Amino acid sequence: MRKPTRILVVGCGGIGGWIAADLSARGFDVLPVTHNPDIAAAINRDGYVLHDKNGVRRVAGNAVAEISAAAEPFDFALLATQPPQVVAAARTALPLLTPGGALVCLQNGLCEQRIAALAGPERTLGAIVSWGGSMLRPGEYERTSSGGFVLGRLDGGDDPRFPHLADALSGIGPVDVTHNLEGARWSKLAINCAISSLGTIGGERLGELIRYRFVRRLALEVMTEAVITARRLGIRLEKVAGTIDLEWTTLNAEDTHSGSPSLAAKHAMLLAVGAKFRRLRSSMLAAIERGREPAIDFLNGEIVRHAARAHVAVPINHRVAKTVTAIWRNAARPSIDLLRRVYDASRAEAYAAAVAAYHTNAATRLAP
Numbered sequence: 001m002r003k004p005t006r007i008l009v010v011g012c013g014g015i016g017g018w019i020a021a022d023l024s025a026r027g028f029d030v031l032p033v034t035h036n037p038d039i040a041a042a043i044n045r046d047g048y049v050l051h052d053k054n055g056v057r058r059v060a061g062n063a064v065a066e067i068s069a070a071a072e073p074f075d076f077a078l079l080a081t082q083p084p085q086v087v088a089a090a091r092t093a094l095p096l097l098t099p100g101g102a103l104v105c106l107q108n109g110l111c112e113q114r115i116a117a118l119a120g121p122e123r124t125l126g127a128i129v130s131w132g133g134s135m136l137r138p139g140e141y142e143r144t145s146s147g148g149f150v151l152g153r154l155d156g157g158d159d160p161r162f163p164h165l166a167d168a169l170s171g172i173g174p175v176d177v178t179h180n181l182e183g184a185r186w187s188k189l190a191i192n193c194a195i196s197s198l199g200t201i202g203g204e205r206l207g208e209l210i211r212y213r214f215v216r217r218l219a220l221e222v223m224t225e226a227v228i229t230a231r232r233l234g235i236r237l238e239k240v241a242g243t244i245d246l247e248w249t250t251l252n253a254e255d256t257h258s259g260s261p262s263l264a265a266k267h268a269m270l271l272a273v274g275a276k277f278r279r280l281r282s283s284m285l286a287a288i289e290r291g292r293e294p295a296i297d298f299l300n301g302e303i304v305r306h307a308a309r310a311h312v313a314v315p316i317n318h319r320v321a322k323t324v325t326a327i328w329r330n331a332a333r334p335s336i337d338l339l340r341r342v343y344d345a346s347r348a349e350a351y352a353a354a355v356a357a358y359h360t361n362a363a364t365r366l367a368p
Contacts, residue, residue: 004029005164008074008096010089012039012063014133014283015106016080017141021048022171024061031074032063033092040065042139051136052143073098076165078127079115082287083107083298090115097123102161108192108283109298110185112154125159126152126181128188131173132280144205144279148173152181183230183238187246190226190237193300194219197320199282200294200327201342203334207278212336214343216270218316221350224251225314226303232310244273288328296324315349 005028009020012034020032034040043063050057077093079086090103097103102125105111116124131147149169151162156179166175178184195206198219202209209215227250230237237246248266255263284294300321307314323342326332 005076005168006072006074006098007031007168008033008067008077008093009080010077010093011080011082011085012036012043012135013080013082014135014141014286015129016078017043017048017135017139018050018133018143019078019080019106019169019172020063021050021059021061021141023168024048025059026171028168031067032061033067034063034065036138037065038138039063039135042137046139049140050143051141067092067096073101075101076104076161076168077101078104078106079111080106082283082292083109083111083295084293086111087114087118090118094119094123100161102165104165107295107298108196109189109295109302111298112181112185116154121154124154125161125165126150126154126185127165127169128152128178128181128184130188132277134281134283134286142279144281145277146173149175150178150184151175152178152184154181156180156182178238180236180238183236186226186230186235187237187239187244189299189302190223190230190246191244193226193303193317193320194222195277195280196282196284197222197296197300197324198339199280200285200288200296200324201320201334202336202339203285204336205278206274206280209336209339210270210274210278212339213267215339216267218320218339218343218346219270220249220251220255220266221316221346222300222320223249225307225312225317229303229307229310229312229314232312233306244269284324285334294324294328296321296328300324316346319346319349 007030009016009032012032023030040063043061048059048061074096075098079089081089086107102123103115103119104125104127105115106127106129112124112126128150132144134142136142153159162177169175227246239245254260287294300317303314303317327334332338
């Protein structure tokens with residue numbers, strides 16, 4: 001009989017805190033660790049306070065601000081920090097694993113490559129998060145959308161640890177396995193480069209932002225640049241948990257006309273996504289509000305770096321990355337007006353990129 005799975009959760013923000021609470025409620029041997037002493041104190045004092053569509057509930061729990069290397073080893077370390085802290089979190093957790101244990105990347109972006117360089121690919125698993133959560137205040141969490149996880153390995157293979165990890169995570173939502181983690185990660189990266197980054201600039205939840213046509217256009221342009229970059233790199237994109245088909249969403253020559261049925265369908269798709277995930281709030285915006293470095297280099301910055309390698313023009317992602325960095329440096333304030341200025345300032349860039357990417361006639365007018 002296999003011993004019970006022992007789990008370390010590193011990071012107790014919107015995602016990590018909710019996962020730790022669910023594991024605690026279901027009787028798993030779980031230890032959450034957070035470098036924020038206020039979060040640890042709130043959980044130890046009041047438990048986890050959870051808000052979702054069913055109301056508010058409280059789950060007893062405990063958390064620590066530091067963990068001893070002498071602790072009993074863990075089968076999994078769920079890395080739930082923001083991406084800028086993921087390597088440091090992995091260094092802390094790696095010596096605490098059992099010989100067959102694994103580090104599990106929950107971050108958006110392409111963090112598995114970074115962790116595999118530290119721990120080795122055999123000790124690195126990916127868990128793509130397809131649901132939303134935010135921390136309202138220390139120890140208090142809101143589930144902002146439904147969904148589950150997609151598990152995978154960098155080499156695309158099966159792993160005997162997947163069933164045990166899936167069992168641990170299944171209380172939150174359905175758990176699937178992909179044999180193309182890179183393609184699934186790139187699809188999620190493209191989506192997050194639009195939703196999380198534009199949400200940071202706009203300062204509102206997704207449902208509010210997506211009502212604006214110019215925001216939807218920016219989102220389509222951001223995702224299109226990411227898809228073209230992935231294609232040039234030979235990456236086969238996959239749907240993430242059955243959501244957006246990035247290949248279909250990519251802008252094409254037909255979409256340069258304002259009356260294009262294809263363009264209208266893509267706007268309608270984004271409106272539907274916005275309605276489903278209307279309560280979603282950017283984790284980068286939350287990080288900035290807490291004085292933490294945003295993960296922009298792991299999102300749009302990642303697209304910019306890979307596009308340079310692939311000789312692809314990505315002016316919209318570049319401008320979005322610069323704007324989020326300006327917010328972080330207190331040189332700009334999130335607002336719909338700031339998002340509108342990004343859109344207006346990028347029209348010439350978007351036109352030039354469209355001409356180069358889609359071979360449209362230079363005189364063709366782009367639809368707003």
